[in-house]
Amino acid sequence: MPVKDATLQRRFAVHGAAEAPSRAHMIEGASFEDAALHFVENFHPTANANDEVSLMVEACDTGERQCFRVHTDTGETAPCD
DSSP: OOOOOTHHHHHHEEEESSSOOGHOOOOEEEHHHHHHHHHHHOOOOOOOOOOEEEEEEEETTTOOOEEEETTTTTOOOEEEE
């Protein structure tokens, strides 16, 4: 019997926090945070004056949503305020 991969990929819909959900891109990732980082790497959203972008990440399988601030230079993430 095959062993399941510990880094199971999930599908997420990711878009800028100020954008409409219809602007979301489908991203595969191991977690909400991983999906947010993949989005920044692949779509290069415009950062604010602090070199951060705010992203809404929604799990396609559960509908759970989380908001992250991602620093575009360092890749550090934090929950939105």
